[in-house]
Amino acid sequence: MINRMIKDSLVFLLFCLFLFLFLFAEELKNISFFNRIPGVFFNVNTIFLSIILEAIPFILLGVFVSAVIQSFVSENVIRRVLPRNAYLALIPAALLGIIFPICECAIVPVVRRLIKKGMPSHVGVVFMLSAPILNPVVYASTYFAFKSTPYVANARISIAFICSIMIGLIIYRRFKGENILKVQKEANHHIDHHHHKRGNKLLETLYHASDELFDTGKYLFIGAFLASLFQAFLDRNVLLSIGSSTTVAPFIMMGLGYVLSVCSSADAFVASSFGSTFTEGSILAFLVFGPMIDIKNTLILFGYFKKKFVIYLLVVTPLIVYVTVYVFQLIFIS
């Protein structure tokens, strides 16, 4: 009971803290202590907040879409819609993003739910990797950011399509029939909740969404923090000296895409700021790899999928992207 009281008062104190900050944050800023904080802290904080503010609405959207799938899409529907052939199913999965333009933050909960509902894992993975790139919003922003070289947008789309299909095939070979989601202790829970009288379905969905929001949110916060550190401290001009190498530059840019964790609808503008110093291949590698995997969604992946699978994906994806970009360079850019 005492324990309970302490915890309740903690919550109450927290509430008071928020209320106090809401009302008096401006006055607090004048305290001399804050003047001694180095300016770079503020920059990290600003970038961190902006990543969070940008991602949270889409995480929420992802969580709700996942809740809707949970309630309204049955296993049968998924089985009927997807082609029987495991290889054939990859193609619609890769193009699904055109109809559902979901960015990389929102997609992970959705894909997890779909896989749980019986979508084959490799198909889910292909959807997860391609949707953030193969969608109209991203195409438009890429087209604009590279106005003077319009084929960059087309190349980005094509490479992303090829890469996601290839990764899907590899995942199919390696994890066929295996469960790639984190295992839950579900044995008796499953039986248990069926004879429970269901309460308000809407309420359940909302409870469910809030739990999932915190589950995903913690990874988002850690990921956004790491990304904002890189954003504030990594001097991108250092990269320019290696930008002209056709073999090394794509790797460097993939690494950059990974650590910066810029949303896929905006990363083309970041890429275009590198301008002509980097090879086109490396710009494409940045544009394809960044949305597929970056710091913040790596952490979310680790939260939802088995460690073995995530590590495998983290190794395979950059390799495939690198090889594809390299081949693309040989064929089209010389």
Add this chain to the structure above:
Amino acid sequence: MMRSNKVQDFSFHHLIRGTILIGFMLLLFKLLLTNNISLLIAPKMIRFIYFTLFICLILGVLLILRGTSGKNHSYHCDCDGDHTYPSSFGKSMFLYLLFIIPITTGFLFSNNVLGSSVAMNRTIKLGSSSQVPSQTNTLKNSAKGASSSNTTQTASATNTQSVLDNQPEPLTQKEYEELKNQLLKANNINIDDNQYVNIMNIIQDNLSAMIGKTVTTKGFVYREKEFMQNQIIVARFGITCCVADASVYGMMAKGDVAALSKDKWVQITGKIEQTQFNGETIPVIKISQLSKITAPKQPYVFDVGVRIE
């Protein structure tokens, strides 16, 4: 089952989560009220913030009710028990501080504006973005033809936009071409905040046709390491979605600027010339008029883009 043994514990989690959501909601509300939100994300994203604020309020209130009602058995979610609550007090402290600390710093320091120290770490585009030489040539040729006409006309209307106004709609291809032709004809170009990125791109891409025109631009003072005493960049951060994707735009300017300290806001007017910098041909403004100004309420410019038909 584990769930029913720890009813007490769960109500604590629900309460604290609800409180965090309410705190986050208050933070968003405050950012919207003080308009500091525009220092973090682009105006076109603000409607999503309203959505988030609304959802956080609902979920927060719901969770607090759930935590206080004591009827924790009533809910079993359909998700096969994949929502786990932290098992020890230490773990929950870590989890919740992860949310509480950013909310606190958000309340306190959200009015920070990025400046030279961040710009230094980013690449800045001073010249043309075109990488295909043949295309640049065609652009230049067409530009030369257009530059012969000599109408005096300011490029775009200088309607000072209020900060809360929504981001201007992206231009269509046609409007972009129109803007380009307008700039090519004009003798005086005022680089307006609304079309900042577009105008900069047009000037950089059609440099040879732009030489000799008078431009007016404002921005903060920024220097590259290699710069001479008389050179500065009048720079702006251009934002697409949020501050994390900010890139530095700007134009080099030369004149009597050695005394200006970095991050000071200035408005300059001068003729465009061209110069070589790091092996690129870039525009440079020869300053004829320079005034120090106070930082504008909206220090960032927004990359509105071009719509594809």
